[in-house]
Amino acid sequence: xxxxxxxxxxxxxxxxxxxxxxxxxxxxxxxxxxxxxxxxxxxxxxxxxxxxxxxxxxxxxxxxxxxxxxxxxxxxxxxxxxxxxxxxxxxxxxxxxxxxxxxxxxxxxxxxxxxxxxxxxxxxxxxxxxxxxxxxxxxxxxxxxxxxxxxxxxxxxxxxxxxxxxxxxxxxxxxxxxxxxxxxxxxxxxxxxxxxxxxxxxxxxxxxxxxxxxxxxxxxxxxxxxxxxxxxxxxxxxxxxxxxxxxxxxxxxxxxxxxxxxxxxxxxxxxxxxxxxxxxxxxxxxxxxxxxxxxxxxxxxxxxxxxxxxxxxxxxxxxxxxxxxxxxxxxxx
Amino acid sequence: xxxxxxxxxxxxxxxxxxxxxxxxxxxxxxxxxxxxxxxxxxxxxxxxxxxxxxxxxxxxxxxxxxxxxxxxxxxxxxxxxxxxxxxxxxxxxxxxxxxxxxxxxxxxxxxxxxxxxxxxxxxxxxxxxxxxxxxxxxxxxxxxxxxxxxxxxxxxxxxxxxxxxxxxxxxxxxxxxxxxxxxxxxxxxxxxxxxxxxxxxxxxxxxxxxxxxxxxxxxxxxxxxxxxxxxxxxxxxxxxxxxxxxxxxxxxxxxxxxxxxxxxxxxxxxxxxxxxxxxxxxxxxxxxxxxxxxxxxxxxxxxxxxxxxxxxxxxxxxxxxxxxxxxxxxxxxxxxxxxxxxxxxxxxxxxxxxxxxxxxxxxxxxxxxxxxxxxxxxxxxxxxxxxxxxxxxxxxxxxxxxxxxxxxxxxxxxxxxxxxxxxxxxxxxxxxxxxxxxxxxxxxxxxxxxxxxxxxxxxxxxxxxxxxxxxxxxxxxxxxxxxxxxxxxxxxxxxxxxxxxxx
Numbered sequence: 001x002x003x004x005x006x007x008x009x010x011x012x013x014x015x016x017x018x019x020x021x022x023x024x025x026x027x028x029x030x031x032x033x034x035x036x037x038x039x040x041x042x043x044x045x046x047x048x049x050x051x052x053x054x055x056x057x058x059x060x061x062x063x064x065x066x067x068x069x070x071x072x073x074x075x076x077x078x079x080x081x082x083x084x085x086x087x088x089x090x091x092x093x094x095x096x097x098x099x100x101x102x103x104x105x106x107x108x109x110x111x112x113x114x115x116x117x118x119x120x121x122x123x124x125x126x127x128x129x130x131x132x133x134x135x136x137x138x139x140x141x142x143x144x145x146x147x148x149x150x151x152x153x154x155x156x157x158x159x160x161x162x163x164x165x166x167x168x169x170x171x172x173x174x175x176x177x178x179x180x181x182x183x184x185x186x187x188x189x190x191x192x193x194x195x196x197x198x199x200x201x202x203x204x205x206x207x208x209x210x211x212x213x214x215x216x217x218x219x220x221x222x223x224x225x226x227x228x229x230x231x232x233x234x235x236x237x238x239x240x241x242x243x244x245x246x247x248x249x250x251x252x253x254x255x256x257x258x259x260x261x262x263x264x265x266x267x268x269x270x271x272x273x274x275x276x277x278x279x280x281x282x283x284x285x286x287x288x289x290x291x292x293x294x295x296x297x298x299x300x301x302x303x304x305x306x307x308x309x310x311x312x313x314x315x316x317x318x319x320x321x322x323x324x325x326x327x328x329x330x331x332x333x
Numbered sequence: 334x335x336x337x338x339x340x341x342x343x344x345x346x347x348x349x350x351x352x353x354x355x356x357x358x359x360x361x362x363x364x365x366x367x368x369x370x371x372x373x374x375x376x377x378x379x380x381x382x383x384x385x386x387x388x389x390x391x392x393x394x395x396x397x398x399x400x401x402x403x404x405x406x407x408x409x410x411x412x413x414x415x416x417x418x419x420x421x422x423x424x425x426x427x428x429x430x431x432x433x434x435x436x437x438x439x440x441x442x443x444x445x446x447x448x449x450x451x452x453x454x455x456x457x458x459x460x461x462x463x464x465x466x467x468x469x470x471x472x473x474x475x476x477x478x479x480x481x482x483x484x485x486x487x488x489x490x491x492x493x494x495x496x497x498x499x500x501x502x503x504x505x506x507x508x509x510x511x512x513x514x515x516x517x518x519x520x521x522x523x524x525x526x527x528x529x530x531x532x533x534x535x536x537x538x539x540x541x542x543x544x545x546x547x548x549x550x551x552x553x554x555x556x557x558x559x560x561x562x563x564x565x566x567x568x569x570x571x572x573x574x575x576x577x578x579x580x581x582x583x584x585x586x587x588x589x590x591x592x593x594x595x596x597x598x599x600x601x602x603x604x605x606x607x608x609x610x611x612x613x614x615x616x617x618x619x620x621x622x623x624x625x626x627x628x629x630x631x632x633x634x635x636x637x638x639x640x641x642x643x644x645x646x647x648x649x650x651x652x653x654x655x656x657x658x659x660x661x662x663x664x665x666x667x668x669x670x671x672x673x674x675x676x677x678x679x680x681x682x683x684x685x686x687x688x689x690x691x692x693x694x695x696x697x698x699x700x701x702x703x704x705x706x707x708x709x710x711x712x713x714x715x716x717x718x719x720x721x722x723x724x725x726x727x728x729x730x731x732x733x734x735x736x737x738x739x740x741x742x743x744x745x746x747x748x749x750x751x752x753x754x755x756x757x758x759x760x761x762x763x764x765x766x767x768x769x770x771x772x773x774x775x776x777x778x779x780x781x782x783x784x785x786x787x788x789x790x791x792x793x794x795x796x797x798x799x800x801x802x803x804x805x806x807x808x809x810x811x812x813x814x815x816x817x818x819x820x821x822x823x824x825x826x827x828x829x830x831x832x833x834x835x836x
Contacts, residue, residue, distance in 0.1 A: 038664075044668060045668045048379065048382060048383070048668055049668075051383045052382070052383040052386040053386075055383050055384075055386065056383075056386050056387055066379070067742060069535075069741065069742075070535070071516060071517075071534045071535015071536065071741070072516060072517050072524065072531075072534030072535055073517045073522065075517075075531070075534050076534050076535045076741075079531055079534075104522050104523070105517070105522070105523060105524050107524070107531065107534065108531070151792060154790060159519060159522060160518075160519060160520055160521055160522030161521075161522035162522065165522075180789055180790065180792070181789075182477070182786050182789050182790060183519055183520055183522075183782075183786070184519075184786070185519060185782070188656055188667075191656070192472075192473065192655055192656070193476060193477075195473055195655075196472075196473035196474060196475065196476060198476030198477065198790070199790075210676065210678075211655075211656045211676050211677060211678025211679065211680070212656075212678065212679075214676070214678065214680055215678055215679035215680055217679075291674060295674075295676070328522070
């Protein structure tokens with residue numbers, strides 16, 4: 001089977017070589033889709049979703065095979081792609097750990113070791129509290145936190161020195177108070193801990209908390225994006241995503257969204273990158289994708305090429321500054 | 334009864350020929366996935382998930398959950414036949430299952446394992462049917478201190494009732510904890526014990542360790558003992574299933590206890606693996622033949638298998654009602670739910686009646702189908718042991734290597750498996766128990782992070798483990814289990830003193 005496949009592959013390569021550069025590049029074997037996070041999380045869902053959509057609509061002749069490499073806060077996946085220089089059949093989906101993991105742990109990789117392909121979407125963060133607390137606005141809540149004094153209110157979040165804790169520290173700076181930050185393994189667990197009132201607030205992504213919001217267990221105080229989320233269909237009995245104010249409106253001068261983007265190993269030709277950019281444009285064009293974006297209240301910004309590279313470079317600087325302010329940078333040995 | 338009506342509606346959904354066919358396909362795929370170590374239910378479901386996107390959601394979840402049942406059944410097969418746990422929750426099955434196979438009682442062990450799996454699942458589904466909303470809220474009471482108390486209880490019930498040199502047990506367990514600590518530390522976000530090797534980033538994967546310690550270690554041991562595979566006495570006996578069934582009712586008390594432990598661990602969600610260990614430990618303590626555990630007792634197979642399957646089944650409950658997966662496989666299924674446009678959570682029972690009750694009905698039918706499939710294969714599986722050792726041994730080594738590689742698609746894991754094999758061999762030669770190390774490796778990470786989360790929440794106050802009735806009673810139980818040998822000795826002495834006193 002394998003021999004047969006490689007014969008076909010080399011025949012295909014030969015055909016491409018004979019046809020010359022005019023023919024568009026296409027994958028000649030199945031494409032590995034690396035997920036630098038565990039099964040069931042946001043990045044994992046998006047990658048498996050992509051696999052399903054590609055198969056269902058026949059967007060590519062070869063199949064996509066998602067592989068989880070979650071070790072070391074995602075470092076395992078990034079190091080794998082870094083080491084696969086010139087591999088045309090490997091792509092990786094990123095979350096903020098693209099920036100935070102090397103900065104916090106000193107593991108040797110950087111987005112510049114990879115080839116940026118495209119931004120699929122930006123994931124939002126919402127400040128949540130249990131619905132039966134008296135806090136109706138971010139101001140109510142944070143004033144109460146401030147009044148109670150440092151280390152009284154508990155903020156739950158995913159992982160340590162990653163996006164949730166970065167946001168927490170930024171809130172603390174803005175309000176001159178201190179939470180007890182309690183790290184958990186995954187976003188779903190964080191949301192459940194909030195419903196069970198083992199923590200006082202969280203900054204869950206919309207898709208992680210929406211079920212509890214709809215059942216009336218949680219209240220959304222504000223969203224950490226620059227603008228309100230655009231989705232106007234009612235999600236709960238009275239609220240749409242669009243009804244949630246931005247945290248800026250609520251007096252927290254903090255903006256944060258998380259990259260859901262695609263990268264490749266370095267040393268691949270522009271034809272190959274173009275193929276994947278087009279592929280993801282097609283994926284984004286499906287009805288299933290639109291529904292996923294709506295359910296998860298994603299910010300649907302799409303970027304590729306230089307625009308995307310500039311965005312990533314800017315995001316890295318923002319993360320470095322936020323993490324330096326918070327004292328999260330790895331000590332250089 | 335509203336539930337009964339809903340359930341019968343569910344059966345009409347699940348009982349279409351198409352869905353029935355998917356059920357059997359799912360079970361058979363699941364058994365294969367369970368047999369291959371390293372592939373695992375979570376990976377298997379993840380690989381097949383995209384195939385189901387073109388099906389209606391109810392059919393899709395029926396097939397995927399049947400793969401899950403199949404994997405739960407299948408995990409026991411290699412544990413019993415070759416001492417290689419195909420899944421983490423079948424580690425405890427090896428303790429008595431493998432000795433039984435060596436004595437030529439593989440058919441009996443397999444039948445016992447499959448039947449008790451079925452019983453465990455059935456009890457969990459019944460609970461699922463009638464108590465779902467009630468139980469869902471119970472899971473919400475579990476915060477970090479409660480989770481730590483559960484892990485503590487698992488460790489204590491396993492260690493306190495263990496036999497052998499206590500120092501060797503502790504040494505073995507500490508080694509397991511040390512290995513569990515390798516990799517990223519969730520509380521500080523820093524790397525620990527990697528010594529600058531990027532290969533150690535992701536720590537030691539449990540399955541790689543288990544495949545090496547048990548599978549390869551066993552092969553080395555057999556080689557030393559003169560290239561004979563002691564299980565070849567197995568006869569093909571088509572009536573073995575009925576003969577074993579005649580023996581099983583004797584273990585009703587163990588069954589009930591294991592069902593309770595399993596259901597409870599699945600709901601909170603502690604998962605099938607701690608459930609199987611805890612159940613084995615408790616059974617060893619409570620059984621009249623407890624001292625003989627580990628030498629090939631059918632009861633020692635019944636206890637972990639019942640609990641694992643009960644936990645595996647009830648793990649789907651918090652997934653559906655709360656959106657928190659009770660096991661890695663449930664996590665992948667959860668991803669599937671969202672892709673089909675279904676939102677797991679408290680409203681699923683209200684908004685998607687067809688789906689939920691179809692799933693519950695398929696749990697009944699899937700487990701019946703699973704039992705039929707695996708039981709008919711018992712004589713076949715048992716016959717594998719008749720293959721001479723020089724032929725089967727290389728096959729096992731290859732399967733182990735593939736399994737270790739599959740876990741993370743990493744060649745280094747295969748070498749690690751070999752090293753673990755040597756460690757397993759050395760442990761057995763020096764009479765150190767393997768089980769405490771494996772237990773610590775599986776649960777060490779979760780136990781540590783829940784302890785440190787509790788300490789963060791309580792700002793370092795240990796009284797948090799007695800702060801309410803739930804966590805207090807769990808911690809209390811754990812301490813009783815830990816000191817049980819001392820307590821029971823004390824009680825015996827007290828009784829003797831009382832009896833002697835008046836006379």
